[in-house]
Amino acid sequence: MTTNSCLVSKLSHYVELTKAESDMLAGLEETTQHHRKRDCIVDRGAPMEDIFVVKSGWLYGHVSSPDGGELVADIFYPGDVVGVGQLAFEEATLTYTAATDVALCPLPKRSLGRIFKEHPRLVALFFAFAALERAAMIDRLRAATLLNARDCVALFLLQVHARLRITRPRIGESFELPLTQEMIGGAVGLSTVSVNRAIRSLELENRIRRNGRILEFLNSAELSKEVDFVDRFYKVDTSWFPGLD
Amino acid sequence: MTTNSCLVSKLSHYVELTKAESDMLAGLEETTQHHRKRDCIVDRGAPMEDIFVVKSGWLYGHVSSPDGGELVADIFYPGDVVGVGQLAFEEATLTYTAATDVALCPLPKRSLGRIFKEHPRLVALFFAFAALERAAMIDRLRAATLLNARDCVALFLLQVHARLRITRPRIGESFELPLTQEMIGGAVGLSTVSVNRAIRSLELENRIRRNGRILEFLNSAELSKEVDFVDRFYKVDTSWFPGLD
DNA sequence: CGTTAGGTTGATCTCGGTCAAATATCGTGG
DNA sequence: CCACGATATTTGACCGAGATCAACCTAACG
Numbered sequence: 001m002t003t004n005s006c007l008v009s010k011l012s013h014y015v016e017l018t019k020a021e022s023d024m025l026a027g028l029e030e031t032t033q034h035h036r037k038r039d040c041i042v043d044r045g046a047p048m049e050d051i052f053v054v055k056s057g058w059l060y061g062h063v064s065s066p067d068g069g070e071l072v073a074d075i076f077y078p079g080d081v082v083g084v085g086q087l088a089f090e091e092a093t094l095t096y097t098a099a100t101d102v103a104l105c106p107l108p109k110r111s112l113g114r115i116f117k118e119h120p121r122l123v124a125l126f127f128a129f130a131a132l133e134r135a136a137m138i139d140r141l142r143a144a145t146l147l148n149a150r151d152c153v154a155l156f157l158l159q160v161h162a163r164l165r166i167t168r169p170r171i172g173e174s175f176e177l178p179l180t181q182e183m184i185g186g187a188v189g190l191s192t193v194s195v196n197r198a199i200r201s202l203e204l205e206n207r208i209r210r211n212g213r214i215l216e217f218l219n220s221a222e223l224s225k226e227v228d229f230v231d232r233f234y235k236v237d238t239s240w241f242p243g244l245d
Numbered sequence: 246m247t248t249n250s251c252l253v254s255k256l257s258h259y260v261e262l263t264k265a266e267s268d269m270l271a272g273l274e275e276t277t278q279h280h281r282k283r284d285c286i287v288d289r290g291a292p293m294e295d296i297f298v299v300k301s302g303w304l305y306g307h308v309s310s311p312d313g314g315e316l317v318a319d320i321f322y323p324g325d326v327v328g329v330g331q332l333a334f335e336e337a338t339l340t341y342t343a344a345t346d347v348a349l350c351p352l353p354k355r356s357l358g359r360i361f362k363e364h365p366r367l368v369a370l371f372f373a374f375a376a377l378e379r380a381a382m383i384d385r386l387r388a389a390t391l392l393n394a395r396d397c398v399a400l401f402l403l404q405v406h407a408r409l410r411i412t413r414p415r416i417g418e419s420f421e422l423p424l425t426q427e428m429i430g431g432a433v434g435l436s437t438v439s440v441n442r443a444i445r446s447l448e449l450e451n452r453i454r455r456n457g458r459i460l461e462f463l464n465s466a467e468l469s470k471e472v473d474f475v476d477r478f479y480k481v482d483t484s485w486f487p488g489l490d
Numbered sequence: 491c492g493t494t495a496g497g498t499t500g501a502t503c504t505c506g507g508t509c510a511a512a513t514a515t516c517g518t519g520g
Numbered sequence: 521c522c523a524c525g526a527t528a529t530t531t532g533a534c535c536g537a538g539a540t541c542a543a544c545c546t547a548a549c550g
Contacts, residue, residue, distance in 0.1 A: 063383075065473070069391040073383045088376035088481045094383075113487035116365040123368060124361050130375040131333035137382050138308070138318045138338075144389050145434025146314040149538065180496060189390025191539055196498060212547095228310070236333045242358035394506065425528060436507055441530060457515090 005029055006079030007053050010167050014125060014236050018244060021122055024115070029053055029105040041096040041104070042083075048092040050106040051083035057102030058178055061085075061094035062186060072186035074133075075099070075160070075179075079167040084126065085133075087112075100178045124241040135232045143227075144189040151227045152188045153198035154207065157215065158224055162231040174216035250274055251324030252298050255412050259370060259481050263489060266367055269360070274298055274350040286341040286349070287328075293337040295351040296328035302347030303423055306330075306339035307431060317431035319378075320344070320405070320424075324412040329371065330378075332357075345423045369486040380477045388472075389434040396472045397433045398443035399452065402460065403469055407476040419461035 008025050011017060017025070032055060035041055041059060042048060054076050061082075064070045073094055076082050086092055087109065116123050136159060143152045157177075165171050179187075181195045190198070202208045207223050209216045217223065253270050256262060262270070277300060280286055286304060287293060299321050306327075309315045318339055321327050331337055332354065361368050381404060388397045402422075410416050424432075426440045435443070447453045452468050454461045462468065 063387065065387070065391050067391075071383070071387045071391060073386070085376050085379045087485065088373040088380070088477075090482045090484075093380050093475075093477075109485040112485050113365075113369070116369050116487045120358075120361040120365065120368070123365070123372075124358070127368075127372065127375070128333040130372070130379070131330050134330045134375070134379065134382070135333070135338050137379070137386070138316070141318070141382070141386060141389065141434070142308065142310070142316045144386065146310050146312075146316060182496080189386070192497085193499085193540080194538055197538090200498075230338075232333075232338075237335045239335075240332070240354040240357050242361045427528080437529085438508080438531090439506055442506090445530075 006055060006167050007081070010079035011122070011125060013166055013169075014128075015121070015238055015241070021119060024119060025122075028107050029055065032103050032105050035059075035098045035102050035104070037098055037100050039098045041098060041102075042092050042094075044093065044095040045091050047090060048083060048086050048109070050108050051081055051086070051112075052104040052106050054078050054080045054082060055103040055105055058099040059096055059102050059104075060099050060179075060183065060187075061096050063094055070182075070186040071189075072183055075163075075187065077163055077167065081126075084130065099183065120242045121244065125236070125238075128236045128238070132232050132236065139230070139232070140188070147227065149190055149194045150198045150201055152190065153184065153195055154202055154223055155227045155229055156184060156188050157202075157208070157217075158220065158227070158229045161217065161220070162233050165231075166233055173218075173220060174214055176213050177215045178213055251300060251412050252326070255324035256367070256370060258411055258414075259373075260366070260483055260486070266364060269364060270367075273352050274300065277348050277350050280304075280343045280347050280349065282343055282345050284343045286343060286347075287337050287339075289338065289340040290336050292335060293328060293331050293354070295353050296326055296331070296357075297349040297351050299323050299325045299327060300348040300350055303344040304341055304347050304349075305344050305424075305428065305432075306341050308339055315427075315431040316434075317428055320408075320432065322408055322412065326371075329375065344428065365487045366489065370481070370483075373481045373483070377477050377481065384475070384477070385433070392472065394435055394439045395443045395446055397435065398429065398440055399447055399468055400472045400474055401429060401433050402453070402462075403465065403472070403474045406462070406465070407478050410476075411478055418463075418465060419459055421458050422460045423458055 005026060007029065008017065008022055011025070044063060056078050058075060058077060059082065060072050060075045062070055062072045074085070082096060082104070086094070139155065139159070143155045147155065160177065161171070161175060164175055181192045181199070185192050185195045188195070203210065206218050209218055223229070250271060252274065253262065253267055256270070289308060301323050303320060303322060304327065305317050305320045307315055307317045319330070327341060327349070331339070384400065384404070388400045392400065405422065406416070406420060409420055426437045426444070430437050430440045433440070444453070448455065451463050454463055468474070
């Protein structure tokens, strides 16, 4: 079965979906809203009644401290579901902003109850995603506290690449990175200056090559070893999932 | 209904449990295993076939880098479920160690499938917990990258206090903190020396008082404001949860 | 083409890391 | 119950990675 839904292709990477499941998922992407690069999609503190399936483009969730600093808490790629991390809250704890032009399919929180009852296996899969993201976040925390600037940025780039590979298995060693060095700094906890120096030094050491926004790893295996990168996203343990009735 | 299960009292803080739900939960705590302080409970890389309900005591999950640094990824308190963050993995990504003597109730991963099918409302609640923990982790990331040592440690202490309050609503302003300054450092990304200086300076500024392992906040409202602390754990949005049949 | 967001590089300074040594507390066996 | 060794806390001195400030360069886009 062919599909043009990034969500379906992401999930299919991990489990073989039943017809009922894919029909339900397809239904989630009925309406689409578009946002231009730099648009704010949800403001921190605003009631968050929907979650969103990302159809195309990148967006990110962030908080800015009163004293100028900005933290990029997460980055979303096509096929991701934005707002799962907000389910426990009535009001958004993060501001969501488009990093590129994006197309999103909104989906009311209220409609999730039915999914929880009728599609326990998909819920288990989303549960597993939460665990994956948690592990990736621990890796980031490790990077921020234990690694030097160069390794920290290198790890970040490897993580982005790994995320993209889920929905684009044939991505190879290069990809377009539409993030400014300021956003990267916000994500890893470094100033733009340090991010820039880290990137330049990765270039000098022939670990990466850049061409406009295209970034290419020249020796990702070696780099991964240097910074203890583990791809958390490639596989999930589905052995405990509920069966299909 | 009275219970001596920390898990049941934690969950009851958020939703009113049905008889079927509490019976099921009580069943999870049938067998208990005990570990002494400092014992390793699960080793990183070991197959993780169970998750654990914490009956009493504290434990923590951590990774140590080859270069000596140690990251404390999470801390578990009575009523918590250890290993939910490992569900996506066949092998543990963290080492779990007892911070005090602990009593744990193991529960095979394989038995979760049934719960996902039969208790969607509890699954939704655990989903919401995952979101809460995620938010708390973002706060930690913010602390590690944007705050100075004093504020970072202060935020950590406030977070621990907030977690304990869930199962002990009448905890007041003081609590026992059985963590060494080294563990605190591992959790917030500081050296023991800096943790110590931060704690001492909070003491000098009359923000906290210590007596052995007992820690007391002298002005938690003011301190919370200083470090932008938000208690993520007190309330969850249950509006979207599936109904009871 | 001109405006502006973003990238690059140098100089300086600061916070927290590291090393080291003293003190206090815990826990265990005699 | 005490004494001793192991663990944990506290404090000082020094040092370095990365923040900050500032200037300049480049490229995208109307």
